[in-house]
Amino acid sequence: MTTSSGDLTYERLLLATGAEPRRLAVAEDSGVPTAYLRTIEDSDRLKDAFAAGGRIAVVGAGWIGLEVAAAAREAGCDVTVFETAELPLLRVLGPTVAQVFADLHREHGVDLRLGTSVSAGDLRGADLVVAGVGVSPRLDLARSGGLAVDDGVLVDAALRTSVPSVLAVGDIASHAHPVLGRRIRVEHWDTAINQAKVAAHNLAGADEAYDAMPYFFTDQYDLGMEYVGHASGDDEVVVHGDLAGRAFRAFWTRGGRVVAAMHANDWDATDDLPSTPGTFHPHPDPSPYRPIGHSRDRWTRPWSDLLVGVGTPQGWRASNSASDTASGSASRRTCARRVCTTRSAAAARAPQCER
Numbered sequence: 001m002t003t004s005s006g007d008l009t010y011e012r013l014l015l016a017t018g019a020e021p022r023r024l025a026v027a028e029d030s031g032v033p034t035a036y037l038r039t040i041e042d043s044d045r046l047k048d049a050f051a052a053g054g055r056i057a058v059v060g061a062g063w064i065g066l067e068v069a070a071a072a073r074e075a076g077c078d079v080t081v082f083e084t085a086e087l088p089l090l091r092v093l094g095p096t097v098a099q100v101f102a103d104l105h106r107e108h109g110v111d112l113r114l115g116t117s118v119s120a121g122d123l124r125g126a127d128l129v130v131a132g133v134g135v136s137p138r139l140d141l142a143r144s145g146g147l148a149v150d151d152g153v154l155v156d157a158a159l160r161t162s163v164p165s166v167l168a169v170g171d172i173a174s175h176a177h178p179v180l181g182r183r184i185r186v187e188h189w190d191t192a193i194n195q196a197k198v199a200a201h202n203l204a205g206a207d208e209a210y211d212a213m214p215y216f217f218t219d220q221y222d223l224g225m226e227y228v229g230h231a232s233g234d235d236e237v238v239v240h241g242d243l244a245g246r247a248f249r250a251f252w253t254r255g256g257r258v259v260a261a262m263h264a265n266d267w268d269a270t271d272d273l274p275s276t277p278g279t280f281h282p283h284p285d286p287s288p289y290r291p292i293g294h295s296r297d298r299w300t301r302p303w304s305d306l307l308v309g310v311g312t313p314q315g316w317r318a319s320n321s322a323s324d325t326a327s328g329s330a331s332r333r334t335c336a337r338r339v340c341t342t343r344s345a346a347a348a349r350a351p352q353c354e355r
Contacts, residue, residue, distance in 0.1 A: 230260055
């Protein structure tokens with residue numbers, strides 16, 4: 001391998017070249033200052049810009065775009081969001097749950113313009129444009145090394161590329177997930193961290209499959225959400241709880257198999273969601289799980305009766321001992337990576353959040 005410092009030889013190599021934001025030419029040509037969100041420095045600059053108030057235009061209603069819009073509105077800015085799809089997050093969540101996020105932002109005063117393209121003229125009235133139109137994996141090194149590439153570096157369950165001595169992780173890894181049974185490429189720091197741990201073992205001679213489910217959370221206004229798994233917009237979704245009141249659990253299924261689960265403002269659900277994806281649901285309509293009388297949703301039957309988890313995010317710490325059960329703490333499961341100072345008031349109220 002040739003570097004700026006000279007040639008290097010290796011026995012095993014790990015590629016973790018990451019991704020970079022897609023540039024938005026229409027914004028950069030509009031004459032309005034344009035920002036992207038990728039680094040902590042980007043975040044600090046946006047925070048300073050929002051503190052000054054003004055008019056913010058956001059292009060893209062994905063996770064980045066919506067979180068930026070929420071932060072700008074809570075700082076007192078006027079916010080307009082442009083999105084080509086008919087709903088925000090439609091490709092990820094499907095129409096039922098995506099509508100929740102559309103309603104949420106409109107109720108908080110966002111001018112949400114959906115199903116439309118954006119022109120330079122649309123942006124010229126803004127004081128700042130924030131582009132959230134996705135990222136592109138950095139694949140030049142992989143291509144130059146002759147690795148198999150297709151929307152990412154193709155890796156097997158153990159994160160090995162088409163050249164077994166070379167592994168790849170993070171944003172660039174198109175991973176043959178052994179639980180979901182298909183390739184996924186996840187652009188999230190949680191996956192990058194946990195794939196790197198397995199890759200490190202395999203670089204040292206192990207042969208471990210990476211079977212953890214993707215995990216992420218978002219906090220927008222008074223809605224806190226956690227999501228486990230990997231669904232697409234055309235998967236069937238089953239919702240329990242109060243969708244209109246934004247306190248619910250959602251399960252995405254494909255061929256009777258649960259491929260993703262999430263909760264919104266239902267913090268007891270964090271005990272259950274990690275063990276759900278990758279399991280088979282015996283009923284198209286999971287009526288055995290009707291909520292019973294409780295201040296938060298509980299299920300009339302333990303999930304373990306019908307759902308046997310096979311993939312759990314590595315960031316979760318569970319209390320499952322007999323002593324925990326006796327003390328009533330077995331239902332608590334904490335995401336070890338939650339940083340309370342960055343989460344919304346809704347999340348800060350979560351009883352399982354240990355500060």
